[in-house]
Amino acid sequence: xxxxxxxxxxxxxxxxxxxxxxxxxxxxxxxxxxxxxxxxxxxxxxxxxxxxxxxxxxxxxxxxxxxxxxxxxxxxxxxxxxxxxxxxxxxxxxxxxxxxxxxxxxxxxxxxxxxxxxxxxxxxxxxxxxxxxxxxxxxxxxxxxxxxxxxxxxxxxxxxxxxxxxxxxxxxxxxxxxxxxxxxxxxxxxx
Amino acid sequence: xxxxxxxxxxxxxxxxxxxxxxxxxxxxxxxxxxxxxxxxxxxxxxxxxxxxxxxxxxxxxxxxxxxxxxxxxxxxxxxxxxxxxxxxxxxxxxxxxxxxxxxxxxxxxxxxxxxxxxxxxxxxxxxxxxxxxxxxxxxxxxxxxxxxxxxxxxxxxxxxxxxxxxxxxxxxxxxxxxxxxxxxxxxxxxxxxxxxxxxxxxxxxxxxxxxxxxxxxxxxxxxxxxxxxxxxxxxxxxxxxxxxxxxxxxxxxxxxxxxxxxxxxxxxxxxxxxxxxxxxxxxxxxxxxxxxxxxxxxxxxxxxxxxxxxxxxxxxxxxxxxxxxxxxxxx
Numbered sequence: 001x002x003x004x005x006x007x008x009x010x011x012x013x014x015x016x017x018x019x020x021x022x023x024x025x026x027x028x029x030x031x032x033x034x035x036x037x038x039x040x041x042x043x044x045x046x047x048x049x050x051x052x053x054x055x056x057x058x059x060x061x062x063x064x065x066x067x068x069x070x071x072x073x074x075x076x077x078x079x080x081x082x083x084x085x086x087x088x089x090x091x092x093x094x095x096x097x098x099x100x101x102x103x104x105x106x107x108x109x110x111x112x113x114x115x116x117x118x119x120x121x122x123x124x125x126x127x128x129x130x131x132x133x134x135x136x137x138x139x140x141x142x143x144x145x146x147x148x149x150x151x152x153x154x155x156x157x158x159x160x161x162x163x164x165x166x167x168x169x170x171x172x173x174x175x176x177x178x179x180x181x182x183x184x185x186x187x188x189x190x191x
Numbered sequence: 192x193x194x195x196x197x198x199x200x201x202x203x204x205x206x207x208x209x210x211x212x213x214x215x216x217x218x219x220x221x222x223x224x225x226x227x228x229x230x231x232x233x234x235x236x237x238x239x240x241x242x243x244x245x246x247x248x249x250x251x252x253x254x255x256x257x258x259x260x261x262x263x264x265x266x267x268x269x270x271x272x273x274x275x276x277x278x279x280x281x282x283x284x285x286x287x288x289x290x291x292x293x294x295x296x297x298x299x300x301x302x303x304x305x306x307x308x309x310x311x312x313x314x315x316x317x318x319x320x321x322x323x324x325x326x327x328x329x330x331x332x333x334x335x336x337x338x339x340x341x342x343x344x345x346x347x348x349x350x351x352x353x354x355x356x357x358x359x360x361x362x363x364x365x366x367x368x369x370x371x372x373x374x375x376x377x378x379x380x381x382x383x384x385x386x387x388x389x390x391x392x393x394x395x396x397x398x399x400x401x402x403x404x405x406x407x408x409x410x411x412x413x414x415x416x417x418x419x420x421x422x423x424x425x426x427x428x429x430x431x432x433x434x435x436x437x438x439x440x441x442x443x444x445x446x447x448x449x450x451x452x453x454x455x456x457x458x459x460x461x462x463x464x465x466x467x468x469x470x471x472x473x474x475x476x477x478x479x480x481x482x483x484x485x486x487x488x489x490x491x492x493x494x495x496x497x498x499x500x501x502x503x504x505x506x507x508x509x510x511x512x513x514x515x516x517x518x519x520x521x522x
Contacts, residue, residue, distance in 0.1 A: 021197065038197035038239070041226070061227050068293055074267075077293045080226045084197050085219075085241060132292055140271040143287040143427065148280040165427035166291020 023087050027052065028096025038084050043067045045083035046093060054094035054123045058168070065167035068124040068131070069093050075131025077166070094123035097130070106130060109180035117171035125167050129181045132163045133188070155189045157182065192230050196238040200245060203370045203402055209240045211372055211400045218242045218402060220263070220302030223294045228307060231314060233323060243299065247404050250275070256410030262301030262403040266356065267292070269300060279408065281417035281436050282359040288421045289355035291428050301403035304357060304367065304383065307394065308350035308458075309430055310339065321347045322391040337496040338430065341504070342457040344492060348391030351430075351455055352384060358454035359419055359436040361462045365408045371401035384459035391458070413440035413448045416519040420511050421454070422503060431455030433500055435507045439515035441475040449512075453487075456504055463487045466508065475516040477509060484508040 020035045025042075027050060034049045043060075046052045046069070058066030060079045067078040070092040097104040106126055109115070116122045136159070139151040144162045146153060153159060160178050169177060197219075200206030210216050216238040219225060228234040247261035250272050258278070260269055269275055270286040286295065289303075312318040312330040319328035331339055331349050339349040357380075365380040383396055397403070417438035423429040434454035440447045449470045451463040466487035473479045484505040491501045 037194050039192045039194050039229075061230065062223060062294060065291065065293060074296045075293045076297045077223075077291075080223050080294075081297065082197070082219075082222060082226065082239075085222065085243065128293060131296070135267070135271075135292065138271065140267060141276065141283065141287060143284070143421075145287075148283050148287075149277045151276075162427055163292055166293050 021084055023084055025050070025083060025086060025091060026089065027091045028093060034083070036083060038082060040083050041079055042069070042081040042083045042086055042091075043078035046078060046091075049083075052093050052095050055127075056120055056123055058121070058124075063168070064121070064124075065128055066121050066124040068128040068167065070127050070131055073131070073134055075128050075135075092127070094126060097126065104130075106180065106184040109184040110177070113176040113180040113183065114173065115176040115180040116169070116173050121167060121169045121171075125164070125169065125177055128164060128167045129177075129184075132160075133181075133185045136163070137188075155182070155186065193232070193235045195229075195236050197241065198238070199241040202245060203247075203404055206240050206242050206245065206402050207371055207400055209238075210402070213238045214399070216240060218301075220299035220305075221265070221294075221297035222302075223290070223298045224302065224306050232316065233307075233314065242301075242402060247301075253407070253410075256412075258408045260300050260406045260408065262299060262405055264300050266290070266295040266298045266300065266303060269356075270295065277415070279359070279363065279411070279414045279417065281414070281419040281438065282356070282363065282408070284419040285355040285359040285421075285434075285436055288419060288431075288434070300356070300406055303354055304403060304406075305395070305397075306353050309353050310350040311335065313350060322350060322387075322394075325390070325392050332494065335496055336494040338432070338455075339494060339497050340457045341491040341493055341497060341500045342453070342461055342488075343386040343459070344457075345387045345389060345391070347389050348387035348458065349494060350387065350391065350458055352457065352459050353430050354460065355419070355421060355431065355434060355454060357384070357460040358434055358452045359417075360406065360408070361460035362417075362436045362438060362450040362452035363408050363411060363414065364450075365406050367403060368405045368407060369397060369401045370404050371398055375404075377407075380460075381462050387458045394458075411438065411450070413519075414438040414450070416440065416515055417450075418511050418515055418518075420507055422507060433504045433507055435504075435511045437508075437511045437515055439475070439512060439519050441516055441519050444474055444476075446470050446473055446475050446479075451483075451487075451508065451512075453504060453508075456491075456500060463508070465489070470512075475512075477513055480509040480512040480516075481505070483512075 056066040058064035217236040219239040318330040421434040438450040453461040466483035469483035
């Protein structure tokens with residue numbers, strides 16, 4: 001809450017000159033205190049202010065998913081998020097997925113299944129798929145789920161494709177991406 | 192992006208007070224539409240009042256069988272609420288047909304109602320748009336208008352409302368609860384969004400100082416048999432060309448209750464009152480569904496690139512009602 005008290009209220013801040021704000025972002029378990037303007041996106045805060053350039057800027061308008069990160073385990077796109085809205089949250093980027101040098105099983109599966117060509121969309125694809133699988137395990141249905149009232153349905157290719165539709169791959173590595181996601185998570189499906 | 196002052200409201204009165212102090216202040220929810228519009232300079236607020244931390248983040252079951260959804264609840268939380276999935280499956284479906292998984296995790300229910308059109312000319316600063324710059328003209332009317340409206344259009348604007356969720360809420364006769372300087376009030380869903388007429392820049396009935404606090408969905412037993420269908424240019428993650436939200440109850444082959452709303456066809460989520468009237472008490476079969484669809488689209492007006500929507504809307508209505516009649520035990 002300390003960070004919040006440093007955020008100005010409207011009456012304190014002249015409309016013509018919004019001042020820099022001091023915020024602390026918790027990224028991959030470490031705290032980063034930044035002096036930034038409110039208009040800085042979470043994406044730019046991660047890349048330009050903290051130096052974590054694994055998260056990519058693709059369209060910068062919410063269409064491509066390259067900037068996907070996890071916040072408290074949920075996937076979001078960091079380009080349409082203001083950093084000031086994400087204090088006191090657990091932010092995880094692609095740099096935070098490996099465990100003491102050992103790749104996350106999904107990272108390993110992407111290599112195994114050629115889930116990329118140029119690699120630009122990959123950090124977003126991987127963060128998105130981890131969030132997607134959490135949603136599936138929590139029973140969230142999708143637009144292609146046959147019986148919405150019953151929950152998440154089968155962990156099928158059709159479901160994976162629909163649930164991952166917010167992440168574009170211009171190289172067209174979708175087949176490998178789907179195979180990698182399936183292999184990494186199939187055994188974990190608790191249903 | 193123009194810079195702005197940022198503040199966070201802890202409760203509704205604070206939020207209303209903060210917004211009232213600055214004529215160019217706006218509420219900030221999940222940001223999935225507003226941040227984009229600000230980056231495009233279409234929205235240029237001096238100040239943002241973040242209302243995502245407010246206490247309106249609960250979904251409550253009401254004593255009368257209805258449900259109250261807090262305005263700060265995320266879209267994905269609504270879609271994954273067991274009672275909503277069971278009682279109002281088409282509401283959960285409509286949400287899941289909108290945007291992407293990431294955006295549904297960010298976007299709030301209140302913000303979903305406040306989305307602005309994705310009309311290309313509205314987004315293009317070099318184009319004329321009565322919504323963006325009143326009285327500058329509408330380049331969509333004689334432009335590339337494949338995505339545009341066919342119902343309730345005006346000579347000022349043919350934009351569509353982009354929401355999927357709102358189409359189901361229109362069919363459900365939801366109520367929008369708001370709080371402003373002058374207190375609280377409830378707005379019937381069909382009166383919340385406006386048709387363009389000659390003031391397309393005024394999109395809702397909401398006053399500048401008013402904050403959406405919750406959406407109430409009344410009990411509607413037969414909504415258990417409901418369906419949302421969306422037609423679009425891509426299989427996923429695209430705005431609707433046409434969408435249909437319907438709930439149907441059939442008894443002994445006769446329609447006992449029906450709700451119908453259309454998306455992608457008008458400046459607001461389009462409740463199909465004409466069709467509902469035509470369907471009341473008649474036999475549940477393709478011919479009557481078709482007659483109702485004809486009645487609803489009788490006043491539809493197509494433009495150079497979107498005339499196909501008229502027939503597409505009719506066929507989708509018939510197809511959705513036929514499927515519901517089958518599921519709902521029409522014999």
